[in-house]
Amino acid sequence: MSQLCSINKCTRVSRGLCDCCQQNICLQHLNEHNALLISQLNPLTDDINALGYRLQTFSIQKTNHNGREKLEQWRQDCYKKIDYLFEQKCQELDHTVNEQVSKQREELDRIHLKITELINAQEATRQDIDLLRSTLHQLQENMNEIEQTCFTINTRPLLIDDTFILIKKTPEHELDLSTLSPVDRTIHRPEGSFRSFTGNDRHLLIHQHPNLCLLDREMNVVKQTFWLYDLGNVGVQHADQIACVDNLILTQNKINIYLNTYAYWQIIDILNELENDVRIRLIFLLQKC
Structure with missing residues (x-):
């Protein structure tokens, strides 16, 4: 069926x-x-x-705009470091020659003044003439050396590591902390330490109550001085710059330093006298909350 x-x-x-x-x-x-x-x-x-x-x-340029801005900022920062070192070494080179030229000019002015005095006095001895000739001859020899001065400039290639820049996709407006590199160093800070700090390629300046401490790349204290001022109440004198400071993330009582991460900070400048009457320019970075 x-x-x-x-x-x-x-x-x-x-x-x-x-x-x-x-x-x-x-x-x-x-x-x-x-x-x-x-x-x-x-x-x-x-x-x-x-x-x-x-x-x-779909616009690739629009999507990658922020990423390209960060890459461009990194490039400009690198250029600034290269330009700074270049200018520093050029000044060092000029200073070496200028020092020799200044000594030569001072000695030449002295001899010229001596001759003028002898001419005005219409009186000179054989010893005066011999001494002037000997000194002038030495100045001529010195000038020959200055004109033939040459320098040996030893430079090393600037090695760029591809790992200086790491690109990884993350959701928009979300910071994935799991992508951070392992902690490189940990600084334990006493209660009462202020959160303001600054750093460059060589040193990190932080407040470890009750001292202001300068640390090297290995986080060893290079120098410290007793600090009486409240960094939290420091007046902002220059807040129109935004610095991209890598490798720094704050926690409650310690600073975990990571590699290849970025945080944005506001720059303020203050001047104060530290020990030995050395005047040091301190640039403190306040976290934008």
């Missing part, structure tokens, strides 16, 4: 297994189910077209 259609109240004979509902149904219901499936293709086509348009109008 033939099997009836599985659709409720349908008395027609089933003609096959429907791929959609996995039931044995009649030819009419098979056609209806097939038409229902076909009707769902048009919305899918619309969705595909919409995605295609979004892909066509």
Whole structure:
């Protein structure tokens, strides 16, 4: 005996297994189910077209804008460091020659003054003339050496490591702390230590109650001095610069120093006298909260 259609109240004979509902149904219901499936293709086509348009109008430059800005800032910072070292060495080179020239000029002025005095006095001895000639000859020899001065400049190639810049996709407006590198150093700070600090390529300046401490790259205290001032109440004198300070993340009573991470800080400048009457320019970075 033939099997009836599985659709409720349908008395027609089933003609096959429907791929959609996995039931044995009649030819009419098979056609209806097939038409229902076909009707769902048009919305899918619309969705595909919409995605295609979004892909066509997608701007890589706009998406990568912030990332490119950070890379450009890194490049400019590197250029500044190179330019600073270049200018420093140029000044050192000029200073070496200027020092010799200044000594030569002082001696020449002295001899010229001596000759002028002898001429004005209309009186000179053979010893005066011999001494002047000897001194002038020595100055000529010195000038020859100055004019022929040459320097040996030993330079080393600037090695750029690809790991200086690490790129990893993270959700927008979200900082994934699990992507941070392992802790490189940990500084334990006493209660009462202020959060303000600053650093450069060689040193880190922090407040470890009750002292202001200068640390080297190994986090050893190089120098410290007793500090009476409340860094939390320091007046802002220069807040129009934003510094990108890498490798520093604050916790409650210690600073965990990570590699290849960035935090934004506001720069303020203060001047104060430390021990030995040495005037040092301190740049404190206050965390933007």
